Amino acid sequence: MMLIPCPWCGPRDEIEFHYGGQAGVAYPQDPQAVSDQDWAEFLFFRDNPRGEFAERWLHAAGCRRWFGLRRDTVTNRVLDSDDTRTVTQ
Amino acid sequence: MAPRTPGADLPEHPEWLWSSPEPKASYDAVIVGGGGHGLATAYYLAVNHGMTDIAVLEKGWLAGGNMARNTTIIRSNYLWDESAGLYEHSLKLWEGLEDELDYPLLFSQRGVLNLAHSLQDVRDSVRRVNANRLNGIDAEWLDPAQVAEVCPIIDTSEDLRYPVMGATWQPRAGIAKHDHVAWGFARALDRMGVDIVQNCEVTGFERVGDRIVGVETTRGPIRAGKVAMAAAGHSSVLADTLGLRLPVQSHPLQALVSELLEPVHPTVVMSNAVHVYVSQAHKGELVLGAGIDAYNSYSQRGAFHTIERQMAAAVELFPMFARAHVLRTWGGVVDVTPDASAIVGLTPFEGLYVNCGWGTGGFKATPGVGWCFAHTIANDGPHPLNAPFSLERFTTGALVDEHGASGVAH
């Protein structure tokens, strides 16, 4: 049960959150213009690092806001949270 | 009280298992990952394709990753033809594997029940049973009374929050002893002259242009004609060293055992809705799997609330488990794909092959995937059974969406 620092509500138990995977994956500006391969990248391919990971969390049982977090995927230690990175673009 | 000696009737291990040689400078093929899949792949490369100048490289102790951590369920009752083909091939190999390896794998075909708890579960289950039968896989739909006959300890009353509305039943499904499987393959490989190199972590690849010619390891560089990845949860980390992206995410998956108990549970029970899967192993311990933790992690441990939820489900379905005790919990790292199906095939690099993305379902596929992956490596092209499991499917959209059948899994 990690303690996740919601930038709006403060630290809360992990069960209040919904995980959103890698942060910073932007929806293509013009999806119709990208190749099938690039579209597949957007749909299905995400970074999966062992170590520091910038990821998205939703405070689903709280303020319902998405926010970004850096976490070490080996220790599960939260490195920081930053409400300015709530958007992907 | 007559002294019972649980587990005393278990077979003894053979006198000799495998040796631990120093790695050679070069091999015809190197397999990265000494888990079940890596070992089985090496085995079928040797047996089916005559390749024995092989090394299986394991970063820790042999079969110490997910192979040592899974709940050992074996079944082939998957929905889609592609999965059914691969898993059924695997199940058929399981059925002859003890004899072939001359090693007691404790393969026990005690059947699996996949429970349905809603009208839609029933529809999906009947659909899967029908598909299985047409694919030549033994499958039956059981009503609650029949479920109770197969496994009397399940609460099939209407009192449950989500009552059991029936189940699919695959009699040929079962369990095996994971360590024995790994050791059986390792022993056979040792006899055929294949090198099993432990404590040898692959840290990168050697390439000439787009051709892979070897690996860099913590025990020095090793050249290889072909390099095959069977690194499960760590596949992305390896592929990253080549700039190769894989559509997999690594998650914790937990499991647990109880203390040894007198036999009460005759089969394997899985439920996606009342999330539990449980069998009773040979010595008498209940083996239960928990759900996948939602976040990416390589920590080999998950969150405790996942275990608590799992126990609520177990006691809900099996009231008699109330005073069984959780003895030990543990976690593995599973690599999950967007369609809950594996990736087995070629890569954009010549001489590099990938097998990953098995999520929660890898153990049962062990011999089957070994067979097909070996074929892929030896022929530089996929076997018909693993052809649908290519990397390209994510681009074309021809996914093999097994979320329904694998759900939580296994």
Add this chain to the structure above:
Amino acid sequence: MSRFRLRTGGRIDRDRPLRFTFDGREYQGYEGDTLASALLANGVHQVATSIKHGRPRGIMAAGVEEPNALVQIEKPFPEPMQTATTVRLADGLEATGLPGQGRLATDPDPARYDSMHAHCDVLVVGAGPAGLTAALTAARSGARVIVADADTEFGGGLLGTSERLDGAPADTWVRQAVAELDRYPEVRQLPGTTVFGHYENNYLVALEHRGEHAHTRQRVWRIRAREVVHATGSHERPLVFSGNDRPGILLAGAARTYLHRYGVVPGERVAVFTTDDSAYAAAVDLHDAGVEIAAVVDARGSVPPPWESLCTERGITLMPGSAVVTTSGRERIDQVRVAPWWQDEAAPGAEHTRIACDTLLVSGGWNPAVHLHSQARGGLCFSEDLGAFVPDGYPPSVRSAGSAAGEPTTDACLASGADAGARAAVACGLTAEPADLPRAGSVPVRSGRTVWMVPSPTDSTGDTQYVDLARDATVADVRRAIGAGMESVEHIKRYTTLSTAHDQGKTSGTLASGVITELLGRSTGEIGTTTFRAPYTPVAFAALAGRERGDLYDPVRVTSIHDWHVEQGAPFEDVGQWKRPWYYPRGDEDMEAAVLRECGAVRSGVGIQDVSTLGKIDVQGPDAAEFLDLVYTNKMSTLKVGRVRYGLMCHADGMVFDDGTVARVDEHRYLITTTSGGAAGVLQWLEDWLQTEWPHLRVHLTSVTEHWATIALAGPRSREVLSRVAPGMELDKDGFPFMSWKDGTVAGHGARVFRISFSGELAFEVSVPWWHGREVWEALVEAGEPLGITPYGTETMHVLRAEKGLPIVGQDTDGTVTPYDLGMGWAVSKKKDDFLGKRSFTRADTARTDRKQLVGLLPADPDLVLAEGAQVVEHPELPAPPVPMLGHVTSSYRSAVLERGFALALVEAGRDRIGDTVHATAGDRLVAATITDHVFYDKEGARRDG
């Protein structure tokens, strides 16, 4: 009183005798006993036979580390695999010994279990000398402290020794400490509570034993602590020698605990075999309690001076530089053989001294209980001095104190606890005063000789040298594993099953690592340990399940009209967490009869359904229209205020994942509906896109599912019914056209009425504030009574919509189906530049024209209803498997209006096959069916205006 129970001393209540039964025999013990202490007091050592070899096994320890004394509780309620050393004696307790395998009760467990959340500044795990000084120091600083100890009373090791603090018996100080902790309002003491898991960010879980007859038998504490002090103590390590498993062989510290805690002596003539100082105290204390000490055998070359004089004063024979090489005895030890063994010699000498005894106390040193520390990812290193693993490197906000940190004496434990408590308090921003500590005047401890196993002159293979008594794993087993080529501790433990029993190797783990390392010929420094995993001690499934059983397993959601449905005797269908009425049987109708009647009523008269469970989301903001254009496949910005449009949602991969209606409330406001089961997921998904991709859009989303009770009135006479309770509302087809909505008054309440239809019939959906749902429902039922209004459930709703070819997302789709596959290309805008899913439609596989498509199926036999889930194949005869499958039946019913069975199916290139005969599985047979258009009834839509 038995000769093994002293007349005085111990913490038992001799005025409260308790009767209990063990293995069918009745015994007596006292309040305060454990089952083990009561058995020993009755002279019973053997508790069970061993798991593999069937050898007699006795009580070895006095706590959770017990490897042998496994019992099955029979009464008060069957519970398997308890250690006699941790079972609190109770009147009427019945237990039997277990050979390593327990038995589950067949009756339901009557007990209740629950859980508590707690937060604190400092959690102190363990209330021994270190834990108490840690808790006191932190509490004095003003910290919010929780202190938990597995034992029923605080004091830890101080309760089982003759130790004195500041000249008074140690328990006097313990009482004072507890009394002081009692005075701090922010301190919570949890005796009888085992902390069994340490997870991320100092989240710890503990199990409180509240008593067999308590309202809650056990309680799980979920504790979030800013700082944690592990004062978890240590476990004494046995020694491996030939015949080291006989009943009557106890850990020396355990014997001391039985003496001081329970007033029990383990035997009449006791030998001691040790490699460290602590066992001397046991010898001295037992001697002073009247027990004959046969000899103290010490593998070290000399006896530590203070103990030498204490023993000599008492006439205790000392045998330094010696080892017990073997034992004998049938059901209990009756003799040990001792041989000289100097430190630099590989094996003991050949000459033996035989010493008769009925008890052998052993001590191979102490293993700090580093389990929780390790779970918290604290580092470990092997201490040559202690011959054990000790904490080496702490994670943030975690520290160990006392013997858990390797401290050897009571004084050191007291000081290290106070220090850890102070540092924890400071880390919380508090000021800690230097603690005024009591003095034990501990005798300095000389480091031990680390001995893993004593080579045996008679057993060269090691068959009788037990490393793990719980698993009957011997030195010979380890030799075999190594002989098979194994080099890793993990492999050897798996091969031999070492340390995998109920005790998870509390006595055997380090010992096993030591033995393995020695047999592999490696240096002690290379010893590795296996990973410590939760739980520290076994926890009942039911305790972890807590209250989440039965109806509390998952929340039950019901509508405001629910009770009415119950009163009508409707069975319910689970849809997500919702309970929805499935059908309303009348008399002895079965479901089919009821559904045919309900369907008939809607098609010819009027029906009423509670559709409150549909998800409803209020979408507001200047950019609401633009937002909805992006998330629906069809265009919502062109929808006029007052109008309603059907909408499909796809994930970005182009697969349908929800549908519903979109009503434009005003220029900047829409009310959208979702499927009942999908509401939460849709809202979350919408928020995801809104917040993370299109934060520039000024839109707010609010779930209003439970603001509105919604009632569907369907059938040609629905207008008539509604008009009776909504007299002011214009309801004719021009004043209230199809796919529009209006506000008005229905049955005296403000209502929003939609003219939408899921059955193809004239229909209205009336939404009123949730609170008034039942009242309005009853008013509508009453108004419709003369017209034969018929309540209908989800099954009838499904049949009616299937007759109209309308898919149900999740039933006729499975996450692999596009709008085009559903034949709903009409709901996909061609005009919009983009919407979620659009790009995916042109991928190679998604663009195929022979994908599985939703079609109708009419069985050749009109009486037949195909099975939902039946597979569809081309030919009437089944070839050998694998049989190519064209698709499957997604929905199938008997239709009142069609007077036959009909189905919807997803079939490969289905729309090109219309008119073809295909075959569907029906058990082991195939039945013929014709592919048709998926709309079966009123294709032209003539009925919707009534």
